[in-house]
Amino acid sequence: MKTAKINVKDGDLLTALRDFFQSILQLEDISAILVPQHLNNKNVVMPTLVTEPKHLNGTDPLAPVFPLNAAKIVSRLTRKPMGAKVAVVLRPCEIRAFVELVKLKQGRIEEVVVVGIDCIGAFRNGDYHQIAGQEGEFTSRFYKNVLSGKKGAPEGFDLAPACKACENPVPNGADILIGLFGVDTDNQLLIQARTATGEALYENLDLSDTQEPPERLAAVESLVAERTAYRDKIFAETAEATNSLEKLNTYFAECVNCYNCRVACPVCYCKECVFVTDVFNHEPVQYLRWANRKGVIKMPTDTIFYHITRMAHMSMACVGCGQCTNACPNNIPVMEMFRTVSYRAQEAFGYEAGRSIEEEPPLSIFREDELTEVVGIGKVV
Amino acid sequence: MADFEPTIIAFVCNWCTYTAADLAGTARLGYPANVRLIRVMCTGMVDPKYVIKALLEGADAVLISGCHPGDCHYINGNFKARRRIKLLKEILSRFGFGEERLRLTWIGASDGIQFAETIHEMVTQIKTLGPSEAKATMII
Numbered sequence: 388m389k390t391a392k393i394n395v396k397d398g399d400l401l402t403a404l405r406d407f408f409q410s411i412l413q414l415e416d417i418s419a420i421l422v423p424q425h426l427n428n429k430n431v432v433m434p435t436l437v438t439e440p441k442h443l444n445g446t447d448p449l450a451p452v453f454p455l456n457a458a459k460i461v462s463r464l465t466r467k468p469m470g471a472k473v474a475v476v477l478r479p480c481e482i483r484a485f486v487e488l489v490k491l492k493q494g495r496i497e498e499v500v501v502v503g504i505d506c507i508g509a510f511r512n513g514d515y516h517q518i519a520g521q522e523g524e525f526t527s528r529f530y531k532n533v534l535s536g537k538k539g540a541p542e543g544f545d546l547a548p549a550c551k552a553c554e555n556p557v558p559n560g561a562d563i564l565i566g567l568f569g570v571d572t573d574n575q576l577l578i579q580a581r582t583a584t585g586e587a588l589y590e591n592l593d594l595s596d597t598q599e600p601p602e603r604l605a606a607v608e609s610l611v612a613e614r615t616a617y618r619d620k621i622f623a624e625t626a627e628a629t630n631s632l633e634k635l636n637t638y639f640a641e642c643v644n645c646y647n648c649r650v651a652c653p654v655c656y657c658k659e660c661v662f663v664t665d666v667f668n669h670e671p672v673q674y675l676r677w678a679n680r681k682g683v684i685k686m687p688t689d690t691i692f693y694h695i696t697r698m699a700h701m702s703m704a705c706v707g708c709g710q711c712t713n714a715c716p717n718n719i720p721v722m723e724m725f726r727t728v729s730y731r732a733q734e735a736f737g738y739e740a741g742r743s744i745e746e747e748p749p750l751s752i753f754r755e756d757e758l759t760e761v762v763g764i765g766k767v768v
Numbered sequence: 769m770a771d772f773e774p775t776i777i778a779f780v781c782n783w784c785t786y787t788a789a790d791l792a793g794t795a796r797l798g799y800p801a802n803v804r805l806i807r808v809m810c811t812g813m814v815d816p817k818y819v820i821k822a823l824l825e826g827a828d829a830v831l832i833s834g835c836h837p838g839d840c841h842y843i844n845g846n847f848k849a850r851r852r853i854k855l856l857k858e859i860l861s862r863f864g865f866g867e868e869r870l871r872l873t874w875i876g877a878s879d880g881i882q883f884a885e886t887i888h889e890m891v892t893q894i895k896t897l898g899p900s901e902a903k904a905t906m907i908i
Contacts, residue, residue, distance in 0.1 A: 635863045692817075695824070736854075755847065
């Protein structure tokens with residue numbers, strides 16, 4: 388694996404990253420770069436598609452905010468040939484969601500170079516706007532704190548649960564990896580070419596080879612261990628909180644069927660979700676019939692039906708990015724629910740969403756000699 | 769629970785299990801009336817939604833039954849169904865739906881006897897288990 392370092396002045400990672408992205412954009416075969424930037428002088432950070440290096444001044448991929456999963460943006464950019472190559476700067480969970488979308492034929496990898504940065508996490512959207520407000524320099528204070536082992540958040544705030552439970556802080560699926568963990572980030576950043584595409588780009592950049600710092604492996608391992616422990620705690624708590632239909636109803640009690648979790652979900656890719664079609668536009672008299680049967684129905688109807696159906700649709704592709712929780716207007720911990728179910732379901736198929744572009748999505752294939760235990764009427768356990 | 773009569777929704781494929789049910793009828797094999805057959809063209813077209821809806825609406829169990837491996841009229845619909853049912857079992861079991869409430873079987877067109885036996889067995893099982901929680905809890 389080709390490894391290099393780029394120099395950082397006075398711990399200013401954002402400037403170093405901007406310069407690095409500019410050097411990528413100046414390459415002959417890269418037409419544009421998709422990178423999160425500060426916009427409108429606020430602490431809002433959004434993906435931008437940049438073709439002119441001078442428009443990279445607001446580069447801020449380290450801002451601890453995650454307004455949307457950009458895999459959806461990359462899917463839009465790549466669903467048909469564009470005739471040009473674009474570098475895309477993504478968080479690890481965005482890369483994994485994009486991998487799933489490519490396998491579901493919702494995007495193509497041929498015209499992208501994926502640049503991934505070690506992810507230091509993000510706050511929930513609401514929290515971020517409260518903490519960062521209009522202050523400048525918020526990002527640099529945050530990453531300096533986090534990378535020096537301090538708490539990145541002021542008292543009373545914490546990273547989004549999805550980030551705290553994320554066991555994939557390193558962008559393993561990237562073509563070019565930018566490493567922060569176990570790296571002396573006051574002075575340098577780690578650059579690694581992880582694929583053939585990455586290496587081709589690497590060769591064209593003016594980089595000097597080096598070795599991965601020996602501390603990196605341990606730093607990543609300890610972070611992953613901490614995150615995994617938190618994740619498993621979430622799994623246990625959520626499983627316990629939803630292990631009967633009654634509890635599940637309580638869990639989703641505040642749900643108003645807004646379907647925001649589906650809209651925000653990077654892997655819920657249907658152009659038209661069945662739950663917003665006429666199938667669920669019931670005849671008015673139908674509601675009355677349902678109500679008559681039991682004497683009462685909850686309105687809006689089909690809440691649990693929607694959530695379980697969505698789990699059946701997306702659980703093989705869920706990467707745990709937590710955008711569903713970000714999008715929930717009533718603060719239902721939906722990420723915890725969907726991740727718990729998805730993780731176990733993926734485990735049952737020996738699959739892990741976003742792990743590899745080669746592994747086929749389990750529901751798109753079958754083998755003749757498998758799952759015999761699923762068939763038959765068995766015994767009452 | 770002696771007087772509990774379960775409701776079982778069965779999605780049966782046109783080419784095999786539906787024909788087997790028909791055969792059971794013409795052969796005058798009795799089987800419990802607890803089962804409601806829904807004829808589909810293939811188990812591979814049983815949308816997970818159908819199963820989820822049936823269970824949430826208060827069906828005590830759902831049976832999906834089609835052709836034996838290799839006999840599918842559409843070549844491999846039953847293999848696809850098998851993966852889907854596996855996934856559904858994974859998901860539904862998290863919310864208290866026992867394994868027994870969702871069954872998949874292969875019953876060929878000439879297996880009228882096996883069809884009747886399967887329904888008998890399933891009804892016995894569900895009677896032992898008792899009514900589904902959904903009946904009492906779900907107000908949709």
